[in-house]
Amino acid sequence: MGKGKLQKFAEMRTLSNVYECPARDIEEKDFRRLPLLKQEQFAGKWHTVFGNSNPIVLELGCGKGEYTVGLARRYPEKNFIGVDIKGARMWTGAKQANEQGINNAAFLRTNIEMITQFFCEDEVSEIWLTFSDPQMKKPTKRLTHSGFLDRYRLILREDGLIHLKTDSRFLYTYTLELLRANSIVPLVATDDLYGILSACSNETSAGSRQLPDLDIRTYYEQMWLDRGLTIKYLRFSLPRGKALIEPDVEIEPDEYRSYGREKK
Secondary structure, eight states: OOHHHHHHHHHHTTOTTEEEOOHHHHHHTOOOBOSSOOGGGOTTOHHHHHTSOOOEEEEETOTTOHHHHHHHHHOTTSEEEEEESOHHHHHHHHHHHHHTTOTTEEEEESOGGGGGGTOOTTOEEEEEEESOOOOTTOGGGSTTSHHHHHHHHHHEEEEEEEEEEESOHHHHHHHHHHHHHTTOOOSEEESOHHHHHHHTOSTTSHHHHHSTTOOOOOHHHHHHHHTTOOOEEEEEOOOSSSOOOOOOOOOOOOGGGGSOTTOO
């Protein structure tokens, strides 16, 4: 591990808005960083962290935390939690929120597979998936796989929303097909987000009211935009009870993801 990463990990442990509990720590019963909370007190107790009962919004696979911080800045009446296992990346958003006094933003470093251990039923209002790895060769690792969606609906309110913002046509198409296979009609679906936002630039238009908060750009989003790629967006809710099934379709891979980052 590089010296820079070690320094960031060390600083993460000093930030009051960061909570760490990776899978290996749960297995070893070694909770190195759980200020205010013990592991068994996480689910249903986030109001203790924020000091209020405002709605909770998650950014899963938050990376540098741009959406977590950006949304928290816009909506002080909501609480936002960025979740990721990559602590060196998360440090960027956690440090920014801490330095700017954005008290409704927190960060949880853990494995997303374990998300139901940290939130209870109906505790979460919305989930954002921003530029997740499409995991073209590992279906069960996709953050919109039915196994993950089953986890999400255990913690989401009945009217809770899931937002997927992605450069990946593969992940966008896969998720659309999964929704179709389960008779779920997306609330919003577009394969050219900024084309629609441009057309809806008039603030009084119905389109602009339907697509709020989508102008926040992450590090990875800007990288893909610089390559000339379009950004895709899905918003949907999940039904309760009915078992989710996987789509039985062949989806063309994203060829550009095999390029070196310096290539177009």
